[in-house]
Amino acid sequence: MNRRILLQRLLSMPFLGGFLGGLAAGRGSTSAATIGMAAHRDYFQELGLRTFINAAGTLTSLSGSLMPDEVVDAIDYARRHYVGLDDIQTRVGERIAELLGCEAATVTSGAFSAMTLGLAGVMCGMDREKVAQLPDATGMKNEVVKLKSEHYIDYVHALLNTGATVIEVNTLKELEDSINDRTAMLFVLNAYNDSEVGHEELVAVGKEHGIPTFNDCAADVPPVENLWKYTDMGYDLVAFSGGKGLRGPQSAGLLLGRADLITAARLHTPPRGDTIGRGMKVNKEEVLAMLVALELYVEKDHDEEWKLWEGQIAHISDTVKTVSGTQTEVHVPEIANHVPTLSITWDQSRIPLAPTDAKQRLREGHPSIETGGGSDGLSLSTWMMRPGEERIVARRIREVLTEAST
Numbered sequence: 001m002n003r004r005i006l007l008q009r010l011l012s013m014p015f016l017g018g019f020l021g022g023l024a025a026g027r028g029s030t031s032a033a034t035i036g037m038a039a040h041r042d043y044f045q046e047l048g049l050r051t052f053i054n055a056a057g058t059l060t061s062l063s064g065s066l067m068p069d070e071v072v073d074a075i076d077y078a079r080r081h082y083v084g085l086d087d088i089q090t091r092v093g094e095r096i097a098e099l100l101g102c103e104a105a106t107v108t109s110g111a112f113s114a115m116t117l118g119l120a121g122v123m124c125g126m127d128r129e130k131v132a133q134l135p136d137a138t139g140m141k142n143e144v145v146k147l148k149s150e151h152y153i154d155y156v157h158a159l160l161n162t163g164a165t166v167i168e169v170n171t172l173k174e175l176e177d178s179i180n181d182r183t184a185m186l187f188v189l190n191a192y193n194d195s196e197v198g199h200e201e202l203v204a205v206g207k208e209h210g211i212p213t214f215n216d217c218a219a220d221v222p223p224v225e226n227l228w229k230y231t232d233m234g235y236d237l238v239a240f241s242g243g244k245g246l247r248g249p250q251s252a253g254l255l256l257g258r259a260d261l262i263t264a265a266r267l268h269t270p271p272r273g274d275t276i277g278r279g280m281k282v283n284k285e286e287v288l289a290m291l292v293a294l295e296l297y298v299e300k301d302h303d304e305e306w307k308l309w310e311g312q313i314a315h316i317s318d319t320v321k322t323v324s325g326t327q328t329e330v331h332v333p334e335i336a337n338h339v340p341t342l343s344i345t346w347d348q349s350r351i352p353l354a355p356t357d358a359k360q361r362l363r364e365g366h367p368s369i370e371t372g373g374g375s376d377g378l379s380l381s382t383w384m385m386r387p388g389e390e391r392i393v394a395r396r397i398r399e400v401l402t403e404a405s406t
């Protein structure tokens with residue numbers, strides 16, 4: 001295929017067509033013009049993707065959260081300059097540790113990779129041969145003892161990826177009995193600790209046996225204090241997602257904790273190549289953006305934001321309740337998605353509409369709205385909306401329920 005035919009074919013494709021069409025017409029001969037043109041393109045529409053109002057929360061499948069302008073500015077700044085990848089990780093890690101008052105920190109590709117890298121660091125220390133040996137964990141401390149959690153299925157692979165095995169325990173006695181020469185780490189999923197062992201007890205057992213403890217707090221801001229609560233409590237390592245409540249890049253995350261363990265964890269990360277973490281690269285843009293997102297998050301007025309959410313929830317509740325047969329209830333989940341959350345239920349004899357069908361109608365309407373909740377009713381929060389969208393959501397839910405009323 002010669003270049004001309006190739007170009008013609010590309011021009012016929014809606015996505016690239018706009019971009020190359022500009023170049024072919026001589027409009028895009030400078031990069032500034034190309035960027036200016038790009039700003040006016042509706043990429044998601046070109047791709048046939050529908051955007052939506054997010055009333056469901058920081059779900060991974062719904063692309064997490066929206067980055068504030070300052071975070072995007074940091075990406076745009078970083079993309080213009082070269083910098084050593086290890087150097088930016090080191091400096092940003094130091095800044096994050098200062099900001100949160102922990103010993104050390106590093107930006108990872110999500111909380112999931114923070115778990116893998118943290119454990120890998122614990123297992124291998126500064127031994128480069130061990131680093132290269134993973135995921136074959138033969139001859140190393142390779143067992144993780146995890147407190148029981150009924151909802152914990154998805155993320156255990158983060159630990160298994162190192163080659164370690166995971167043993168689940170429920171009681172303090174089971175925890176102590178499970179510890180042996182091969183025990184590498186003690187682990188808890190903060191939001192779903194269904195065991196009888198509390199945080200202080202887990203940390204104490206870890207210290208007594210000299211075994212590092214890890215707390216997965218991925219979705220656990222707000223409250224902001226959680227960013228330092230668990231390292232202060234004595235956990236050796238703590239993980240957070242960057243792209244949930246923190247509103248950094250969705251594919252970034254944080255590993256916080258002991259300096260020796262963070263240094264060891266980083267031996268598994270790029271630019272080093274002979275490691276299990278080589279595919280967990282975080283580019284300079286996202287490393288910097290994560291810092292800026294965190295600064296914004298720590299500095300913001302959390303009380304004011306909470307009042308905003310309460311007001312938005314009250315508005316939706318008041319609007320929806322005007323449909324007779326509808327009940328609403330506000331609650332705040334204790335850990336993870338700790339924000340005002342509205343449950344909407346209705347008397348099915350007066351409004352014969354299954355909640356899953358209501359969800360579907362909201363999704364398919366204009367604009368599309370994603371809500372949470374199961375077969376009992378709708379559940380929604382406003383923290384992932386843009387200001388003002390609560391009015392649209394309130395109106396649409398009222399409309400859907402009114403239309404279905406007998």
Ligand SMILES: *Cc1c(COP(=O)(O)O)cnc(C)c1O
Pocket residue numbers: 060109110111112113155189191216217218219240241242243250252253
């Ligand atoms: C979201 C989540 C993760 C994974 O976090 P990423 O930042 O998406 O890698 C791990 N653990 C829990 C409890 C989570 O909620």
